[in-house]
Amino acid sequence: MSFDALTRMQQGLAALKADHLERRRLLLDGAQGAHATIDGQRVISFCSNDYLGLAADPALIQAAHAALDQCGVGAGAAHLISGHHRFHHEFEAAFAHFVGKPAALLFSTGYMANLGVLTALCNRHSEVFADKLNHASLVDAARLSGATFTRFRHRDLAQLEGQLESSTAPEKMIVSDLVFSMDGDSALVDALLDLAERYDAWLYLDDAHGFGVLGDGRGGLTERARTSDRVIYLATLGKAAGVSGAAVAAHASVIDWLLQKARSYVYTTASPPLLAACLLESLRQIEAGDARRATLRGRIVQLREGLASLKTGTLMPSDTPIQPLLIGANADAVRLSRSVLQRGLLVPAIRTPTVPAGTARLRITLSAAHSADDVAQLIAALHDLA
Numbered sequence: 001m002s003f004d005a006l007t008r009m010q011q012g013l014a015a016l017k018a019d020h021l022e023r024r025r026l027l028l029d030g031a032q033g034a035h036a037t038i039d040g041q042r043v044i045s046f047c048s049n050d051y052l053g054l055a056a057d058p059a060l061i062q063a064a065h066a067a068l069d070q071c072g073v074g075a076g077a078a079h080l081i082s083g084h085h086r087f088h089h090e091f092e093a094a095f096a097h098f099v100g101k102p103a104a105l106l107f108s109t110g111y112m113a114n115l116g117v118l119t120a121l122c123n124r125h126s127e128v129f130a131d132k133l134n135h136a137s138l139v140d141a142a143r144l145s146g147a148t149f150t151r152f153r154h155r156d157l158a159q160l161e162g163q164l165e166s167s168t169a170p171e172k173m174i175v176s177d178l179v180f181s182m183d184g185d186s187a188l189v190d191a192l193l194d195l196a197e198r199y200d201a202w203l204y205l206d207d208a209h210g211f212g213v214l215g216d217g218r219g220g221l222t223e224r225a226r227t228s229d230r231v232i233y234l235a236t237l238g239k240a241a242g243v244s245g246a247a248v249a250a251h252a253s254v255i256d257w258l259l260q261k262a263r264s265y266v267y268t269t270a271s272p273p274l275l276a277a278c279l280l281e282s283l284r285q286i287e288a289g290d291a292r293r294a295t296l297r298g299r300i301v302q303l304r305e306g307l308a309s310l311k312t313g314t315l316m317p318s319d320t321p322i323q324p325l326l327i328g329a330n331a332d333a334v335r336l337s338r339s340v341l342q343r344g345l346l347v348p349a350i351r352t353p354t355v356p357a358g359t360a361r362l363r364i365t366l367s368a369a370h371s372a373d374d375v376a377q378l379i380a381a382l383h384d385l386a
């Protein structure tokens with residue numbers, strides 16, 4: 001039986017399809033990796049955030065097996081009831097130590113961490129100042145907090161300063177991706193911190209794409225930001241760390257406050273403790289991961305050099321594993337993505353609303369698990385299709 005609301009929804013779906021905006025899922029068999037079986041086809045995958053190739057690393061698999069035998073599968077309860085396992089606890093301490101912050105709290109996902117932090121630290125008396133290209137979860141979190149939500153043009157700190165100057169909010173928070181997820185460029189961390197200090201604001205930095213990758217693996221924080229009590233740092237753990245979850249690191253009082261007030265921490269079942277055991281191993285791999293990071297940097301340089309003269313699109317400025325190839329129109333990006341897939345290369349087309357209209361792109365992501373030959377194949381295919 002059809003009814004009006006259902007009909008309207010079906011019209012909405014048809015409109016998405018007509019605008020080339022319909023999203024669909026690819027079906028993965030086997031392990032995540034640079035080479036994967038997706039929709040039944042063997043492909044070289046350039047769309048995973050598994051930047052260090054840890055998602056199916058033997059040491060992590062081994063850690064999962066050992067933890068599984070020891071503690072089973074489910075956590076059974078929320079952290080504040082009886083679900084807080086020693087593995088969770090040890091990971092939080094190890095993570096805080098590694099990133100150079102006094103304390104840390106482990107959330108089940110980055111999305112939940114962002115919701116938790118912003119709603120715990122901001123309320124309707126606060127003002128949140130956000131880069132326009134921040135991740136969707138930070139946008140949702142700011143809205144949910146009830147704070148006045150003010151956005152500044154991407155990396156435009158002059159505009160941000162004007163906004164801070166005219167704000168009368170008693171509590172202020174500057175929020176930014178540290179590495180921007182669809183562009184691959186980075187926040188101006190020390191300049192943001194200068195403004196946070198001048199206008200007495202918190203600075204919340206979401207390093208979903210920098211942790212494990214940038215610097216010595218500790219992510220994109222500068223030394224000043226690492227030691228500043230007003231900087232709250234987020235690493236998500238499903239990307240370079242290869243597992244799942246997210247950790248917030250900050251002053252011990254901030255972490256205590258989150259433990260009391262972050263609803264997406266308090267009112268949810270703890271993640272399976274075996275994942276925390278995997279994360280402990282992942283942290284060891286990241287700490288000892290200079291060789292992986294050097295390989296990754298080599299692939300980034302290879303791709304940028306190889307595509308510098310490309311006719312069909314422009315590689316956006318980025319020195320991170322996120323290397324977007326700017327195309328423009330949705331339909332063109334989708335067509336190019338389909339053509340490279342016919343050659344066994346998986347690169348997703350990213351369209352509105354994920355990126356601004358008219359800036360559809362192929363989002364190429366590189367991993368230490370790619371061989372030089374994998375990257376050479378992508379370069380050759382893109383030149384060939386131009």
Ligand SMILES: *Cc1c(COP(=O)(O)O)cnc(C)c1O
Nearest residue numbers: 109110111135177181208236238
């Ligand atoms: C992926 C991502 C998140 C969400 O993290 P999940 O653990 O996948 O929920 C948050 N912020 C940014 C910038 C991201 O790229």
